[in-house]
Every structure is written in C-alpha cells, then in structure tokens.
Amino acid sequence: MVRILTCHHFGGQKITKCEEALQLTIADDYIVVALEHQVAVYSSELLLDDFSYLGKAGFSRGATRDGGDIGSSPIYFDRAISASSEDTGVSDTNTKKESEIKFSHSFPTVDLIDSICYNRRGNYLLCLEKRESTAGDNNKRVVKNVRLYFNWDRTPDGKPMRARIAGLVSPTGAEPDDETLVMIEIPPPTQPTSNNAIPGILSVSSCNILGHLATLTDASTVNIYSYRLKDTKNRANKNPYPDFDFSYSVEIFSFGLEQAKITFLADFVSIWNPSQVSVFRLLRHNRPRTRSISNESDRSGSSGGRRSVNSGNFGYGPGPSPVPSHKEDLCDRVVFDSKNESVKVHMNVITRANHKRRFPDMGAGIYEEFQEEIGLQTKSRLVYSTSSSPLLMEDLLRVFLGPEQQNTVVQVGLYAIKIKDDLGGVSCVLGTSSQAFVYHLPVRRDATVTRVVTYPLTAPLVSFAFDSMFFHALTETGLETYTSRSLYYPLKDFEGFQRYKNDCPFLNETPSLIGIRPFMGVRFMAANELILCLLSSPANSNTSTSAGASSEDSLWTIYALQLPNVEMLYEDMSKAAILAKSANPETFVTLTSELHLVLRTFMNTNPDMESIFLRRYQKTCRSIGIEHFKVGAGLLTEATRMSEGTDKYMKEALGDDHLDKGVTYLSMAGTDLRHIFEEDPNTFIRDKKMIKGVTRFINVAIPEYVDSVATSLSPKLAAVVTDFLVVNSPESLVQLVINVPILRESNSAKLIQILKKMAETSNFKIEESIALLLTLVTMSGCDAITRGQVREILSKCKATDVESSFHVNWILDLKNLSKPKITDLTVCLSASQSSIPTHVICQGLEYNEVSVGQVMMAFSQGINLNSDMEVQQALTRTLTNILEKFFTGKLNRGNISIRPKQLPFNLSTIETKTNLENDLISNKVISAQPISLQFNDEETHAVKALVRSYISHITLKPPTQGTTQQRRNSGDKTASKDDRNKTEGKKTKKGGTTAPVLLLQNRTNSQANDVGVNPEPMPVLEDTLGRPANFKQDGSSLNKNTLSEGKLTPFGKVPNFLVHIIKDTQSHINTNLTAFQVLINLPMHNEETREFFIKLSSLLASPLGSTPGIRDIVLNFLETKGLPGSTLHVCLQMLAEPCEKAIVTLIAKYPLALMYYAKEMFGRSTSKWKILVTKLKEKIYSNSDDVEIYATIIESVYLFLANTLTPTELEEVLDKEEENTRFFKACLRTELANSYSQMILQMSNEYL
Incomplete structure (x- = not known):
C-alpha cells in the first residue's frame, strides 16, 4: 500500500513527432534520439529556472581538464556556476515558449545503433553500434563497436566527419577539432577466446563525473578506459584533444552474461542481468611503486606467488593470455601477460551463498548480501592497474532473484549525490518488474552500504529515472513519481550527524506516491536534473501503414517535461503536507522531512543561495518538530493507558523516538528556550500536547548547549523554566538542577523548599539528595548553619551511593587550572566528617581529571582563607586522607611480588x-618488595608534605609518670598541644585565630611554577582518623579492638626488625609479636605520637621512603628535636639512615636485629x-x-x-x-x- 498525493507538477511540457526510434537520451538542453542509422538532435528550449537543483555544476560540457584517476578519493566536481550568473542563460523576461520541441540537426552513424547515452563531463555521445559480420562458411555474427562522437552539437554544414582510433591515432595538424564532427572508436579486445573468436562487446557505460567509460564483453571481461585531454606537437590547433587510454581489465566468470549490462559511475561499477546484480568499488592503494604484485587471492587459501611487472605505460599490443575452456579452473587466479603487462583477476562464482538474507518487504524470492556478508571465497579482486598505485576491487552489494517467482531485473542505475563540490554519495537504484529499491553507496571508507527505501509499484516497470529528489517510475500504465529519501545518508556522511543537532532519520514507513500520470505506449524514458523525456510509440505500431492510416499516425511522440525547481517543489510539497495534516499526521511528517532534506542539500550545494532559503528551511524544520512533539505525546499517552506488555513498550519507544526527532528539528530551526517561553508561549507551553515535547527539549537542550545557553539564559528565564518543570516534570527538574548551575542560582529559596519536599517524599534518594545539597550550598555558602544542614542530609543518605554519584567539579573549582579552588560544598562535607571529598578527588586523580598539585593548592588556599579553626582542621584532615589514599593506590598498582630462584x-x-x-x-x-615508583615533582612535594605533617605530631619525650592504663585514661592533651606548638609554625588569620602551616621546602619558585603549584605555605596535615575536631586524646580510641592495623599502616606493614631494637630497652617485649602489636602497646608521650609514629614507620619502609628528600627530612628532625638514645629516636634513625651507616649502628648496638633489618x-x-x-x-x-x-x-x-x-x-x-x-x-x-x-x-x- 502506498499513499497517493498530489504534490508534484511539472514546470512545463513540450512534444514533437519523430520517426521510429530505438532509444533516446538527454544532453543538457538537447534531446538526442537514436534512429536506425542516424542521431537526431532536438532543442528543448525549456525555461531554465533561477533555482535549478544542481544546475550544470559538476558536469560542465567540454571540460578543460582530465577526468582524474579511477579509485581516487575524494572525487570532486567542477565548481558550480552560480544560478544568478550570466552564464546560466536565464532570462526573466523569457517566460513564454512554444509548445513544440524544435528539431536542430542530425548526423549519420557508422553502423546501426544498439544503445546511446550522453557523457556530460566529456560532452560526447557514447554509442554502441552493431553490424553483421560473415566469418567463413557463411556464419553470420553480430559485431558491436564502441564509438564516441564529439562536437555532436555543432551543425554539420556539409563538413565530413573525422574518425580515428582511441589511443593509437592522434588528430592531424589541419583538423578543425572545434567545429567538425569527430568520431573516436574504442578498439575491440584483440585477445582471442577459447574458440579463437574475438570477444564481443555486450554493454558500455560512461562516468558523467570523470568521463571514463567501461565495457562488458562476452568473454566475461570488464575493460576500463580513462578519459584524457592530450597535447600534440606540430598541430595547427593547439587546444588539447580528447582521447581514451586503456587502464585495466577484470575477468568475471560464472556471472550469467545473457542480456548482461554494465553501469559505471565514479569508483562504482554495477554488472547485472535479469536475475542478479553485483555492485563493486574500485579502490586505489597509495603504496610505493613496486615491481612485484601480491596475489590477493592468497587470503582465500588458493596458491599464488608474487609476479614481476615491468613499469611503463600499457600498450595495445597482443592481448592477455587466451582464456582456457574450463573456466572453473580460473577461480582465484591471476593471469599475467608479459607482452602487454596486463594482469587479469578472475572473480569467483557469484551465486547464492548460505548466509543470504531475504527481507519480507523486498518480496518473495529476492535476496541480498551486503559487503560484510560476502565471504572471501566469492569476493572479487583486482591487483593491478596501469598506475603506480594498485587498484583493489571491493564487493559492496549483491542481489539475487530466485527462480520461485516471475520477477526480473529491468534496470539498474548509479546516480551521483552532489554536496558542495564533493561527491556526497552514490545512489544505486535497482528496478524489478514489480518493485524498486534504492541503496546508498558511501564514498567514505568507514561507512557501509544501506538499503534506503523500497518502492511497491502499481504496475509492471518499464524504465525509471532518478534525480536525487524523486524517483520516477515508468510503468505500463503511466508515470509514477515517489519521494526518494536518498539525501539523508549522503548528508550524514558529509556533515557528520550528531544526535539532537542534525541527525533526523526517517521512520520505517512506506514512501509516498506524490504524482501519477497516465502515459500509454511509452517505450523509453530519460531524465537529468532539469528535463524528463518520454518516447512513445504510436497506437497502431503493430500494423503497417495502410490506406486507412495516415503517415502522421505512424510517427513516434517525444514528450519533454520540465522538472520542478526547488522553489516550485517547496510550494507544492508544503501545500500537500498541510492538506494531509489533519487526516494523517504521519504523511505530513514524511513530506516535510523529505522537503527539509531537499532544502538542506540545496543550501549545502549552493552556499550563495542559503540566505534566500534559510527562512523557509527553518520554518519547515519548526513545523516538523512541533508535529513530532504532538505525535509522540499521543503515543506516550496511549502507552500509559495500556497494561504491561510488548505493545506498551513499543508505543513508549516510538513515542520517545518522535520526541527526540522533534528536539532535533527544533534545534535545526534555531529554536531556543527564549523563543519557547517568551516569544511564542501559546504554541508550546500553553498547549497540553506540547508539554512532553517541551520537557524533552529542556532536558536535551540545556545540558547539550550549556556553554552557549548560559550567556542568554537570564535569571528570569531560568525561574520560568523552573516553574514549568515543577508543575510538569519534577524528575527532570532534579536532573537539570544537578547539571546546570544557573538553575540553582535562580530562585534558590523556592528551589530548596521544592527539593526538600521531593527528597523527603522519595526517602532521600541519591538524585534528590544531591540536588538539595548543591542548591543549599549555592544559596547559603558554608556557614555553620549550612554545615549542620548538610550533616543532617548526609545522615539520611547511603554514603556509598552518594560517593559514586558525585563529580570532581562539585568538589574542586577547576575553571582556572593554574589557581584551583575548593568549593563551599567541599568545606561543608569536610566539616561534616564525610568521606565524599576523599573518594571523589582520589577518583579524579586516578583518571587524570585533576593533578596532585592542583589538589594541594586548592586545599592550601581554602585553609588559609577560612578563619574558623574547626574548618581548617577538617580541610587538613581531608587533604591528609586524600594523599594517603592516593599514594596507597599507587603502591597497590605497582606492587609485584618477587620470588627468587631456588638453589639446589x-x-x-x-x-x-x-x-x-x-x-x-x-x-x-x-x-615481597614493591617496584620502585617514579614520582613527578608534584607527587614528590606531596610525599614530603605528608612526612612533615607526621613529624609535626610526633613527640620523642618519654611518657608521663604512672601506669600505661592510667596514662591512657587521663590523656595528656596539654603536653600534646604544647609539643605541637613547638614543632609547628603559626600563621595569623583574620580575627586573631591561628592555624598550623608547613612551608614548601626544598622548592624554588621556578620549580613550583613548572608543575603548576603556587609556592604558598602548605598546611600541616592534621588528624587522619576521621575524628571530630574536638576529639579528646583518649588512649582507648587506639586499642586494637577499634582500629585495625591497616588503618594505621596505609603504606604497608611496619618492619619487624624494630621489635628487636625495642627489646633492648623494653626487656619484657615478646619477640614473637609483630612490630605493630609492639608499638600499639608501647608507652609513648601521647596517643597522637603513637598514631603518627606508626604511619611514618609504614611510609619509610615502603617505596615512598626512597623518594628523594624524605629521609633527609626525618634525619633533620632527629638532629634538631630528637632525643638521642631513646627507643623511638633509634627506630626512626634506623629507618632513615643510609644503608652503610645503619649497618654500623646495628652491628655495634643491636646485632640480633641486624639480620631482620637486612631481610x-x-x-x-x-x-x-x-x-x-x-x-x-x-x-x-x-x-x-x-x-x-x-x-x-x-x-x-x-x-x-x-x-x-x-x-x-x-x-x-x-x-x-x-x-x-x-x-x-x-x-x-x-x-x-x-x-x-x-x-x-x-x-x-x-x-x-
């Protein structure tokens, strides 16, 4: 079933009569009719429009340069002639024309015409002529020759035709090439076949873009001839003359050659007969010149070697080796002829493979194979050409018609899709008796062949024509015109489509039949981008002319129809779409979608006309987008009323697809939020059918174009958008609040109440909680009240889920990479004792979203700018946790256990x-020893800062008097605090408060700038156990029941040789215990010293301890503030001293610990x-x-x-x-x- 619409009419029509004709073709403004022994040329003189689609661009007559090499990519057209220039010959006053096609002239051909076509690039007529030949024993055979006629559009004026052989004979010096009719004959192949007969030509085709031609012979060979413009010395006429050189040939065995034909365009060749079609592409490999050729068939398992090929031009000497009678022996073989250096590759059998697919919409008995489905054993291969770069043949498509139906291939055509001056794509149109198919053949190597559309014809097909915009099918009942849909894929390949910006594929539906006209007895049809011609036989053509029939009745009729231009097409399709809108919205969408592609391609091809058609294009896209919104909303509404099942899911998917397309079309129309909410609210937000579409547009447009929209999205408009989403789509509001900061900044007080209610209703789900946190901090900052509210929200959420959903940009402000900052949210989270900043920043460090230097600089600035001591301590604690987790991760990723080789x-x-x-x-x-890690300057500086922080919390004085349990219960907060004040520097803050800091040591200003770190004072890293700021130094918090060994030893185990050093002063120590078990119970000055001494010991024993400068910091501490002879002093000394010095000390004082130390x-x-x-x-x-x-x-x-x-x-x-x-x-x-x-x-x- 097809929709029949009346939205297409021709701009003009002319007719004329002629004698019985064999075929016709269109050559620009001329209609060329092939009679039996001559060619008749008619001048159509149709009105050429100012907005002719494609015009004459790319196919200029009488090209002044060569056609280019076969297989080269990309392929360029000649630059387009502006439609408004004088060269187009357009006259605004010339609006009235006679209705009859005028006869111009005619010229005779050498032999009878079998077929004729026009090549615009070379401006020549390509004729396949035939004659009968007697070759002994009175056996007659038909011999066909390829002849090309140049200067055919000149009036002969009685001048004789000049003839020559292509590639062998050059024009004489006195030949007037610019006025005299010139015939060039392509020499037939001279190589004999298996029965010593010269192969005959079955079909011929030429490329309108490059001017080359291809012939198909009955010896299963395809010969390609390159079109060239050559210069010859000693000629009176210095203009270059056209000529053709043989390029290469390919043998294609096991293809049914009965009624076989060939079609040639650019790099694509199609060979077809009534039952099968094969399309392949010629590719040029830019390899260095080589004297040997690799047999590509080796990939399929056949034997073959490398054959030497001499360089030089190909001549027409003796042909390739004779073809053996057993063709099956030539499968996967390369035949090389040393006489003329020709290489021919034999294609494998092209038959139906096991993996062929049959599509229901293609009809019964029709099968197709695409490029990736064609097996290696049946692929065509070409490994040689006359140029320095070899050519390869790539199979793209195969279509087979099974014997189970009376369906045959009627015609196959290749049509160029031009975008700007480039070949955007090639459409392969395949017409059978009952239906037609359009395939997109991409020019890009990374694209694939795609079947675009299937046309179900209303009557048996006679012929067809294709002009990128329309498919014209000539059936036995008349002329049918369909929308083409062929422009989507070339535009996609050319522009690089992006979702929601310009990607707008068609729905899978039947194309529209937009015009049907009865024509009886039409035998032939031809068309270009301007004219469509029909050749009709007389009604009494089956009977000879008698007394009762006049000579006028026996003449054939030529119809010349002027195709609509873009402006006419816009008016027709717009009116038809509006008429069909109320009855069938899908028809409206289909027609306007086709129209939008036509306008878009026309503007790409004619940039000077873009300003004229841009408004129409935007209007078309806008109407399509609105209709998609309405259709999608209707489908989603229907889906909500249905019960769960496949139909419901299909409705929802189709509705979502319509909404997405609506967003895309509105974006292409230049629609933005200001237009929706302020300029035209009646069309969008006040229409209930548009609510879902507007919501989808907001969800897509704001995140996708946040950088560009932020400048135009005023606070007033943001508030309006927020109010709209609160009423119509609260879930969308949550996502947008998270992703778009400007929505949080506008109307924050109202947003907080809305989000708080939504969070309570959803039991504080992740999205609602994050949106509430971000909005709360945006409005209130990081004061004490806000920190309390953040702590309350976090207590109601699942910490692990919130961590996984946070983004590093919410923790660090990285807009200025040289001066990063921490956000107010980071301050609130750190003060709330949350692990979210640590987790998120460590993930950012792992994925290289942020560097260690940026993290340290941001926290340093945050600590220095905050006057609240509690905030300073919280930020310092967070930074310590970050650095510990970061370096622990690096150690774990680089840790490899080494097992030694055992001796016997x-x-x-x-x-x-x-x-x-x-x-x-x-x-x-x-x-197990970790691999030595290499750190950059920022990481080295971070390790040093971590060591200085640990040292600043360690006091080497002996513990206070009393039992260990009494000391733990009482604590020594005063001593601990006094000791810290002695070892830490102080920096005055606003309001007279102080915070501990640690200067960047061993770093010059230039070094700091090189790694992106500001040489500002860095903070001393405070408590790392996640304890509150007012934590009391109670020893019970460090017992082995509450703190694991891994928490206090993040970098690895404390070395056990320390046990034997401690035993020297603590004789009651059990040497069977680990060093951690000993240190956790060893009397120390305070619990803070115990914690950071264990961590420092773990760091020094790990690969981090070998970082340059680390041990020097510890030794400097021991020299200035150490307590020589004390247990802790000796332990740190052994960990920090160089190997030789530590060995001497251990030998002298602790020999039993020596072996443990070494191991x-x-x-x-x-x-x-x-x-x-x-x-x-x-x-x-x-x-x-x-x-x-x-x-x-x-x-x-x-x-x-x-x-x-x-x-x-x-x-x-x-x-x-x-x-x-x-x-x-x-x-x-x-x-x-x-x-x-x-x-x-x-x-x-x-x-x-």
Missing part, C-alpha cells in the same frame, strides 16, 4: 632454639648485601670478644642468600675465593644439621 640445597624447616635461627632457615622466599630493607640489592658482608668480616677479623656472634650472623646471611639470590647475584656479593669457601662450608653445615635433625625426629617417632 635441601634446606628443610627444623625446630631450633632461637627465633633468629628458625626464621633464617624457614624463610625460603624473599619478602626487610635490602630485598635483592646485591650492593647492600655486599656492604653487610664486608662490615661483618671487618668485625670478625678485628678479634673482638663477640667474634662468634658475628661469625654466626654471617653464616646466617650466607644461608639466606643461598635461598634468595641467583648464582649471578651471588657472584656480585661473594667476589673472593675465601668468601665462596666460607659460604659453601656454612651451607654444608646446615645440610648436615638438617639431616641429623631428621634422623633424630624419625627415631623419636618410631620409639613413640
């Missing part, structure tokens, strides 16, 4: 008397192990009283190295023969001890 020693685990010996023997795997701090560093071995040997050779202890330690070192290092690494540590001997003796003793222990254990077990 049978070292078994045995029970020993000392923990040292047990650990040395049982530890066969080295402790945990050295890893696989052979240089450090060598230092340890050297120092131990010095002690052994000194003949001191403790020689045996050091000898035992060095044997333990050797044993550990045997289980951890590779032989190569061992050679770096043990570089002397004496050491190697001692090393193997230690290993041997251990092996003997293990064997003896196993024997004793076995005997004991047997005894028991």
Whole structure:
C-alpha cells in the first residue's frame, strides 16, 4: 500500500513527432534520439529556472581538464556556476515558449545503433553500434563497436566527419577539432577466446563525473578506459584533444552474461542481468611503486606467488593470455601477460551463498548480501592497474532473484549525490518488474552500504529515472513519481550527524506516491536534473501503414517535461503536507522531512543561495518538530493507558523516538528556550500536547548547549523554566538542577523548599539528595548553619551511593587550572566528617581529571582563607586522607611480588632454639618488595608534605609518670598541644585565630611554577582518623579492638626488625609479636605520637621512603628535636639512615636485629648485601670478644642468600675465593644439621 498525493507538477511540457526510434537520451538542453542509422538532435528550449537543483555544476560540457584517476578519493566536481550568473542563460523576461520541441540537426552513424547515452563531463555521445559480420562458411555474427562522437552539437554544414582510433591515432595538424564532427572508436579486445573468436562487446557505460567509460564483453571481461585531454606537437590547433587510454581489465566468470549490462559511475561499477546484480568499488592503494604484485587471492587459501611487472605505460599490443575452456579452473587466479603487462583477476562464482538474507518487504524470492556478508571465497579482486598505485576491487552489494517467482531485473542505475563540490554519495537504484529499491553507496571508507527505501509499484516497470529528489517510475500504465529519501545518508556522511543537532532519520514507513500520470505506449524514458523525456510509440505500431492510416499516425511522440525547481517543489510539497495534516499526521511528517532534506542539500550545494532559503528551511524544520512533539505525546499517552506488555513498550519507544526527532528539528530551526517561553508561549507551553515535547527539549537542550545557553539564559528565564518543570516534570527538574548551575542560582529559596519536599517524599534518594545539597550550598555558602544542614542530609543518605554519584567539579573549582579552588560544598562535607571529598578527588586523580598539585593548592588556599579553626582542621584532615589514599593506590598498582630462584640445597624447616635461627632457615622466599615508583615533582612535594605533617605530631619525650592504663585514661592533651606548638609554625588569620602551616621546602619558585603549584605555605596535615575536631586524646580510641592495623599502616606493614631494637630497652617485649602489636602497646608521650609514629614507620619502609628528600627530612628532625638514645629516636634513625651507616649502628648496638633489618630493607640489592658482608668480616677479623656472634650472623646471611639470590647475584656479593669457601662450608653445615635433625625426629617417632 502506498499513499497517493498530489504534490508534484511539472514546470512545463513540450512534444514533437519523430520517426521510429530505438532509444533516446538527454544532453543538457538537447534531446538526442537514436534512429536506425542516424542521431537526431532536438532543442528543448525549456525555461531554465533561477533555482535549478544542481544546475550544470559538476558536469560542465567540454571540460578543460582530465577526468582524474579511477579509485581516487575524494572525487570532486567542477565548481558550480552560480544560478544568478550570466552564464546560466536565464532570462526573466523569457517566460513564454512554444509548445513544440524544435528539431536542430542530425548526423549519420557508422553502423546501426544498439544503445546511446550522453557523457556530460566529456560532452560526447557514447554509442554502441552493431553490424553483421560473415566469418567463413557463411556464419553470420553480430559485431558491436564502441564509438564516441564529439562536437555532436555543432551543425554539420556539409563538413565530413573525422574518425580515428582511441589511443593509437592522434588528430592531424589541419583538423578543425572545434567545429567538425569527430568520431573516436574504442578498439575491440584483440585477445582471442577459447574458440579463437574475438570477444564481443555486450554493454558500455560512461562516468558523467570523470568521463571514463567501461565495457562488458562476452568473454566475461570488464575493460576500463580513462578519459584524457592530450597535447600534440606540430598541430595547427593547439587546444588539447580528447582521447581514451586503456587502464585495466577484470575477468568475471560464472556471472550469467545473457542480456548482461554494465553501469559505471565514479569508483562504482554495477554488472547485472535479469536475475542478479553485483555492485563493486574500485579502490586505489597509495603504496610505493613496486615491481612485484601480491596475489590477493592468497587470503582465500588458493596458491599464488608474487609476479614481476615491468613499469611503463600499457600498450595495445597482443592481448592477455587466451582464456582456457574450463573456466572453473580460473577461480582465484591471476593471469599475467608479459607482452602487454596486463594482469587479469578472475572473480569467483557469484551465486547464492548460505548466509543470504531475504527481507519480507523486498518480496518473495529476492535476496541480498551486503559487503560484510560476502565471504572471501566469492569476493572479487583486482591487483593491478596501469598506475603506480594498485587498484583493489571491493564487493559492496549483491542481489539475487530466485527462480520461485516471475520477477526480473529491468534496470539498474548509479546516480551521483552532489554536496558542495564533493561527491556526497552514490545512489544505486535497482528496478524489478514489480518493485524498486534504492541503496546508498558511501564514498567514505568507514561507512557501509544501506538499503534506503523500497518502492511497491502499481504496475509492471518499464524504465525509471532518478534525480536525487524523486524517483520516477515508468510503468505500463503511466508515470509514477515517489519521494526518494536518498539525501539523508549522503548528508550524514558529509556533515557528520550528531544526535539532537542534525541527525533526523526517517521512520520505517512506506514512501509516498506524490504524482501519477497516465502515459500509454511509452517505450523509453530519460531524465537529468532539469528535463524528463518520454518516447512513445504510436497506437497502431503493430500494423503497417495502410490506406486507412495516415503517415502522421505512424510517427513516434517525444514528450519533454520540465522538472520542478526547488522553489516550485517547496510550494507544492508544503501545500500537500498541510492538506494531509489533519487526516494523517504521519504523511505530513514524511513530506516535510523529505522537503527539509531537499532544502538542506540545496543550501549545502549552493552556499550563495542559503540566505534566500534559510527562512523557509527553518520554518519547515519548526513545523516538523512541533508535529513530532504532538505525535509522540499521543503515543506516550496511549502507552500509559495500556497494561504491561510488548505493545506498551513499543508505543513508549516510538513515542520517545518522535520526541527526540522533534528536539532535533527544533534545534535545526534555531529554536531556543527564549523563543519557547517568551516569544511564542501559546504554541508550546500553553498547549497540553506540547508539554512532553517541551520537557524533552529542556532536558536535551540545556545540558547539550550549556556553554552557549548560559550567556542568554537570564535569571528570569531560568525561574520560568523552573516553574514549568515543577508543575510538569519534577524528575527532570532534579536532573537539570544537578547539571546546570544557573538553575540553582535562580530562585534558590523556592528551589530548596521544592527539593526538600521531593527528597523527603522519595526517602532521600541519591538524585534528590544531591540536588538539595548543591542548591543549599549555592544559596547559603558554608556557614555553620549550612554545615549542620548538610550533616543532617548526609545522615539520611547511603554514603556509598552518594560517593559514586558525585563529580570532581562539585568538589574542586577547576575553571582556572593554574589557581584551583575548593568549593563551599567541599568545606561543608569536610566539616561534616564525610568521606565524599576523599573518594571523589582520589577518583579524579586516578583518571587524570585533576593533578596532585592542583589538589594541594586548592586545599592550601581554602585553609588559609577560612578563619574558623574547626574548618581548617577538617580541610587538613581531608587533604591528609586524600594523599594517603592516593599514594596507597599507587603502591597497590605497582606492587609485584618477587620470588627468587631456588638453589639446589635441601634446606628443610627444623625446630631450633632461637627465633633468629628458625626464621633464617624457614624463610625460603624473599619478602615481597614493591617496584620502585617514579614520582613527578608534584607527587614528590606531596610525599614530603605528608612526612612533615607526621613529624609535626610526633613527640620523642618519654611518657608521663604512672601506669600505661592510667596514662591512657587521663590523656595528656596539654603536653600534646604544647609539643605541637613547638614543632609547628603559626600563621595569623583574620580575627586573631591561628592555624598550623608547613612551608614548601626544598622548592624554588621556578620549580613550583613548572608543575603548576603556587609556592604558598602548605598546611600541616592534621588528624587522619576521621575524628571530630574536638576529639579528646583518649588512649582507648587506639586499642586494637577499634582500629585495625591497616588503618594505621596505609603504606604497608611496619618492619619487624624494630621489635628487636625495642627489646633492648623494653626487656619484657615478646619477640614473637609483630612490630605493630609492639608499638600499639608501647608507652609513648601521647596517643597522637603513637598514631603518627606508626604511619611514618609504614611510609619509610615502603617505596615512598626512597623518594628523594624524605629521609633527609626525618634525619633533620632527629638532629634538631630528637632525643638521642631513646627507643623511638633509634627506630626512626634506623629507618632513615643510609644503608652503610645503619649497618654500623646495628652491628655495634643491636646485632640480633641486624639480620631482620637486612631481610626487610635490602630485598635483592646485591650492593647492600655486599656492604653487610664486608662490615661483618671487618668485625670478625678485628678479634673482638663477640667474634662468634658475628661469625654466626654471617653464616646466617650466607644461608639466606643461598635461598634468595641467583648464582649471578651471588657472584656480585661473594667476589673472593675465601668468601665462596666460607659460604659453601656454612651451607654444608646446615645440610648436615638438617639431616641429623631428621634422623633424630624419625627415631623419636618410631620409639613413640
């Protein structure tokens, strides 16, 4: 079923009579009719309009340059002639024309005409002529030749026609090329076939864009000839003369050649017969010139090699090798002829594949394959051309008509879609007896072939014409005109469509039949962008002329119809759409959508006419958008009344699609919020049918164009939009409040009440809670009352859900990247003890949305500008948490456990008397050591700031008198505070309050500027446990039941060698405990010292401790404010001292901790192990009283190295023969001890 509308009429009509004709074609303003032995030329003299679509652009007659190379991309047209220029020959006064087509002249052809067509680029007539030839034994055969006629539009004036052979004969010096009729004959292929017969030409086609031509022979070859303008010396006429050079040929076997024809345009070639169609594209690969060619068929599994090809131009010498009689043997083969350097590729069988698809709307028995569905085994391939760059053949489309129906392919055409001066796309129109199909062939490599529309014809098809805007189908009953829909995909490829801005696809519906006119007995039809011609036979054509029939009745009739221009088309389709609007809104949308594409393409192609048609284009888009809103609202209303099911979901999806299209069309019409709410409220917000559409427009337009709308969206308009959404779509209001700051800034007091009510109703869902938080802070800032309200809202929400929905731009103001700031929301969240800022900023750091330097600068500025001590402490605590989490994440991402290569020693685990010996023997795997991390300047500065903050909270004085439990219960807040004031700098704030700060040390101003960090004072990082600002230093908060080890050791475990150092002063310490278990119960000056000492120890033992400058900060602290000899002082000293110095100290004072220190701090560093071995040997050779202890330690070192290092690494540590001997003796003793222990254990077990 099709809709029949009357919205199309022709601008004029002329008729004339002629003798019996074979075919006709249109050549610009001329109508060329092919008679039996001559060509008759008629002048249509139709009125040319000022707004002719496409005009003569791109197909200028008598082109002055070559057509270009086949397969090159992109393809350009000649620049368009302005429709208002004098060259168009338009006369405003010439409005009255005679109704008869005037005969101009005629000229004879060499042989009988089989087919004729016009090429606008070369301004030549392409004729396929035929004659009978007798080749022995009186066997007659028809021979066809390709001949081209130049200067055909000149009146002969009795001058003889000049003839020559293309590519072989050049014009003589006295030849008047500009006036004399010139015939150029394309030489037939000279290579014989399997039966020694010269292959005949079946069909010929030319490219109107480039001027090239292609021939199809009965030997299954496609030959391409390139159109060239050549210069010849010693000629009186210096103008270049047209000529054709053979480019390449491709053999296409197993294609049904009976009644086969070819169509050629740009890089696309279509071969078709009554039962199948194949479309492929020629691609040029810009590869360096090579003397060898790769056989592309190797990809499909066939054997082939590389064949040498000599460079140079192709001649017309002996043809390719004869074609063997068994064509199936040529599948996936390349035939190379060394005489003329030609390469021919044999296409595989083009038959129906197993994966072919049949679409219901295509009719029974019609199958199609697209590019990605065509298997490698059946793909066409071309691997050679005359140019330096090889050409490849790419299969795009195949259509097959099955034998189950009486349906045949009637005609196939390729039509160019021009946009500006470029080839926007090619439409492939395939017409069968009962229906027609239009396919979009893209010129872009990343686009795909798409079937655009299917036309269900009302009668059997005779012929068709296509002009991008309309599809004209000539059936047995008359002329049918349909909307084309072919412009959407070329525009999409050309403009790069974007959703809600210019992407407006059609709904899947039947195209409209916009005109139907009865014409009887029409045999042929031709058209260009201006004229449509019909050739009709007489009613009594089946009977010969008799006494009862006049000679006038035996003549054929030529109808010349002037196609409508854009202005006429706009008027016709607009009127028809308005008439159909009330009865069928979908018809209105379809017609106006087609009209919008026509206007849009015309403005793209004719930029000088854009100002004339822009208002009409916007009016059309606006009417389409409004109608889409109404249709979509109706569908959604119907869906709400339906029960759950497939029909309901389909209605909702279709309604949403209409609303989206309405938004797109209104955006293309230049409609904005001001126009909807202020200039034309009656059409939009006061019409109930438009409410859903306006809501969708607000939801899409404001976030999509927030940068451009913000300048024109006044507070008054924002308040109006808010009021509209409160009434009609509260859920949309929530999303817009979150995404559009200007809506929060306008009418905030009213918004808060609305959002608060919505949040309470929804039980504080995520979106409502976030919108309320943002609006509350926007209106009230970050004062104490607002912070209390924020804390109350957060207490009613689920923290993890809120964290995942927050954006880093709500926490940090990054409009000025060189001077970032924290937002008022960050202040409120930090003061509310929320982890949201930490989580969001760490995510931003991970995804590189913000840098560490920007975070530190923003928080530093926020701390310095806030006079409230509670806010300062909260922000400092948040920054500390951020840095700890950030560096912990970097350590986790870079941590790789390293397992050493085991040596062939049978070292078994045995029970020993000392923990040292047990650990040395049982530890066969080295402790996991993280990879050394590389930090940039900002990250290095952040680590230093973190270390300084930890140090500022550590007091090395001994604890106060009394028991540990009493000290924990009482706390020592005064001492702790006094100690902090001694170690921290002070900076005066407004109002006389002070806040701790930490200056950026070891950084010059230039270094700070290089990494984007302002060299301002940085804050001391305060409490990191998420405690309130008024937290009392109560020791009970640090017991092992409330705080896990991971919370106090974010960077890794505290090294256990500290246990043996502490045991020296605390003899009651159990060495089986971990260092964390010892430190958590060790008496310290206060609990704050305990917390940050553990964190600092964890940091120094991690890869962060190797950051340049970190250990120097700790050593400087110990030198200036340390307490030499104290336990904590020695522990920090061992963690911060260089390896050699720490080894000397441990050997002298804590030898039992030496091996633990080496295992945990050295890893696989052979240089450090060598230092340890050297120092131990010095002690052994000194003949001191403790020689045996050091000898035992060095044997333990050797044993550990045997289980951890590779032989190569061992050679770096043990570089002397004496050491190697001692090393193997230690290993041997251990092996003997293990064997003896196993024997004793076995005997004991047997005894028991």
